[in-house]
Amino acid sequence: xxxxxxxxxxxxxxxxxVTEEITRILSQTYGNPSSTHSFGRxxxxxxxxxxxxxxxxxxxxxxxxxFTSGGTEANNWVLYxxxxxxxxxxxxxxxxxxxxxxxxxxxxxxxxxxVVYVNLLPGGYIDIGHLEELLADTTPTLVSLMHVNxxxxxxxxxxxxxxxxxxxxxxxxxxxxxxxxxxxxxxKQLPVDFLVASAxxxxxxxxxxxxxIKKGLSAGAMLLGGEQEKGLRAGTEAVHQxxxxxxxxxxxxxxxxxxxxxxxxxxxxxxxxxxxxxxxxKVNGEIYGREDEVFYNIANIQLPxxxxxxxxxxxxxxxxxxxxxxxxxxxxxxxxPSHVLKEILPENEVKKPxxxxxxxxxxxxxxxxxxxxxxxxx
Numbered sequence: 251x252x253x254x255x256x257x258x259x260x261x262x263x264x265x266x267x268v269t270e271e272i273t274r275i276l277s278q279t280y281g282n283p284s285s286t287h288s289f290g291r292x293x294x295x296x297x298x299x300x301x302x303x304x305x306x307x308x309x310x311x312x313x314x315x316x317f318t319s320g321g322t323e324a325n326n327w328v329l330y331x332x333x334x335x336x337x338x339x340x341x342x343x344x345x346x347x348x349x350x351x352x353x354x355x356x357x358x359x360x361x362x363x364x365v366v367y368v369n370l371l372p373g374g375y376i377d378i379g380h381l382e383e384l385l386a387d388t389t390p391t392l393v394s395l396m397h398v399n400x401x402x403x404x405x406x407x408x409x410x411x412x413x414x415x416x417x418x419x420x421x422x423x424x425x426x427x428x429x430x431x432x433x434x435x436x437x438k439q440l441p442v443d444f445l446v447a448s449a450x451x452x453x454x455x456x457x458x459x460x461x462x463i464k465k466g467l468s469a470g471a472m473l474l475g476g477e478q479e480k481g482l483r484a485g486t487e488a489v490h491q492x493x494x495x496x497x498x499x500x501x502x503x504x505x506x507x508x509x510x511x512x513x514x515x516x517x518x519x520x521x522x523x524x525x526x527x528x529x530x531x532k533v534n535g536e537i538y539g540r541e542d543e544v545f546y547n548i549a550n551i552q553l554p555x556x557x558x559x560x561x562x563x564x565x566x567x568x569x570x571x572x573x574x575x576x577x578x579x580x581x582x583x584x585x586x587p588s589h590v591l592k593e594i595l596p597e598n599e600v601k602k603p604x605x606x607x608x609x610x611x612x613x614x615x616x617x618x619x620x621x622x623x624x625x626x627x628x
Contacts, residue, residue, distance in 0.1 A: 251571045252571060252616075252620060253573070254571055254573065254617045255613075255617075256608060256617065256621060257606075258608040258609055258610040259401075259428060259451075259547070259548055260575055260608070261456065262450060262454075262610055263453060263610070264453060264454070264455065264494075265453040265454075265498055267497055267498075267501050268455065268501075269494075271493050271494055272494040275490040275494075276490045279292050279489060279490075279493075281293040283478075283486070284478065284486065296492070296493050297487055298312070300493050300495065301315050303499070303500055304460055304499055307500065308430070308435045308436065308437050308445070309437055309438045310438075310462055313465060313480075314437075314462055315462060316460065316461045316463060317492055318458075318460060318472070319459065320450070320457060320458065320459040321348070321350060321427040321446050321447070321451075321459055322350035324447075324460075324461040326350060326354050328394070328423045328446070329355060329358060329394065332423070333361055335468040335469060335470045336468055337390055338390045338391055338392045339362075339391070340365070340391045340392075341364070341391070342367075342368055342385070342391055342393045342394070342420075343365070343393070343394045343395060344368050344370060344396075345370070345589070345593050346370065346374050346401075346589070346590045346593050346594070347394065347396055348396060348425055348427070349589075350425075351394055352589075355394070364389070368380050368384065368395075370594065373594060374402055374404050374590065374593065374594040375404055375537070375543070376395060376406055378407075378410060378414070381393070385414055385415070386418060390420075392420065392421045392422075393414075393421070395423075395424060396424060396425040396427075396428075397424050397425065397429045397433075398426070398428035398429045398433075398545045398548070399428075399590065400548075401548075401550055401591070401606055402534050402535030402548065402550045402590060403428075403535060403544045403547070403548030403550065404543060404544055405543045406424070408440050408441075408442060409440065411424075422442050424442055424444070424445055424446070425446050426445045426446055427446055427447060427451055428545065428548070430447035430499070431447070431452025431453075431454075431503065432452065432506070432510070432547060433545075434506070437462060443467060444461065444462060445461070446460075446462075449491070452498055453501070454494050454495040454499065455490075458491035458494070469482055473485055509611040510546060513609045513611060513613070516609050516614070516615065516617075517546060517547070517609060519615050519618050520621075521533070523618055523619070524551065527625075527626060528554055532554075533549060534550040534594065534604055547608055547609045547610065548606065548608045548609075549607045549608075550604060550605070550606050551605050551606075551607060552595075552599065552602055557603070560604075563605070566624070566627075566628055570627070571620070572621050574605055575605070576588060588604070591604060
C-alpha cells in the first residue's frame with residue numbers, strides 16, 4: 251500500500267541535503283562551541299555561519315537572530331519579555347492564534363496585563379478597523395498576531411498591521427512558523443519587532459528554531475546559566491540542529507519559486523477533484539473575493555458528510571494509508587472541536603467533518619487521487 255503524507259503544516263520530511271549536513275556535523279564537528287580549543291572553534295564556526303546564512307535570508311543582521319528549540323519557546327519568550335522588559339500593559343491578539351500564544355497570554359493576566367482580542371471578520375480575517383480602534387490610545391501595547399493561520403491558511407497582511415503598530419507606538423510580534431521558508435520575508439521592509447520560526451516546518455530537523463529580535467529592543471534571558479546566545483538562552487547549542495536548519499532554509503528559499511508553483515498546482519488539482527467527487531464541499535477560511543489570501547500549501551476542507559462521520563474519519567483514512575489531520579497537531583489528542591473553526595464557523599458546522607490538508611513539494615497528483623479514493627469509501 252502506497253503511503254500518502256498530507257500533513258505538512260504539522261511537520262515536514264527532512265530534505266536529503268539536511269540529513270547529510272546533520273550527519274556530517276555530528277560525526278566531524280562535535281566540539282562544544284563555547285570551548286576555546288580547535289574542536290570548539292570549529293563548532294563555533296558552524297554556529298555563526300548558520301546564523302549569518304539564516305539572517306541573510308530574511309534580510310536581518312546576524313545579531314538579530316537567536317536560536318531556540320522552536321516556535322513554542324520563542325512565542326513564550328516574546329510575550330513574557332514584553333511584560334518584563336518592554337513594560338507593556340496590554341497585549342492585543344486574536345482567539346485563533348496557536349496555543350503557544352493563547353496559553354501564554356492567559357498566564358500574563360495574573361501579572362496584571364490587560365488582554366484584548368481583536369474582532370474577526372468572516373473566514374477568520376483580522377478586523378483591521380477594530381485593531382486600529384484598540385490601538386488609538388497611549389496604553390503600552392504588544393500586538394501578537396500570526397502571519398499564516400496553521401489550521402486554515404488565512405494570511406495576515408504584515409505591512410498593514412505593522413504599519414498600524416508603528417503609527418500608535420505598539421510593538422508587533424508575529425508567529426511566522428507556517429510562512430518562514432515558504433514565503434519571502436524581508437525584515438528591513440516589514441514593520442515587525444519579533445518573528446518566530448521552527449525548522450521542522452520547512453524540511454529541517456525538529457527541536458530547533460529561531461527568533462528574530464529587532465536590534466535595539468530590550469531583552470531578558472529565556473534561560474539562565476551560561477553566556478550562550480548573547481546571554482539570552484543558556485545551554486550548549488545543538489550545533490547539528492542549527493546547521494541542519496540553516497541548510498533547510500537555504501534550500502527552501504533557493505527552490506521557493508519553483509516549489510511554490512508546483513504546490514499551488516497540487517492544491518488546485520485537489521479542489522478540482524473535490525468538486526467532481528464531493529460537490530458541496532467548503533473551504534474553511536476562504537471568502538469570495540479573498541481566495542488569494544489563503545496560503546498556497548494549506549486547505550481546510552469541510553466535507554458534505556454527516557457529523558457522525560467526524561470521529562472516525564482520520565482513523566479510516568490512516569487505515570487506507572493517508573496521513574492527514576483535523577487541525578493543529580499540538581491539539582490532536584483533544585476531543586474538543588478546533589478552537590479556530592469554533593471561532594469562524596456557524597455552530598451547526600463546527601462538528602461536521604473538516605480536514606486540514608497541507609502539501610509539500612514531495613506530494614503528487616497521485617497522492618490526491620489516493621486521498622479522494624479513500625474518502626469515497628467513508
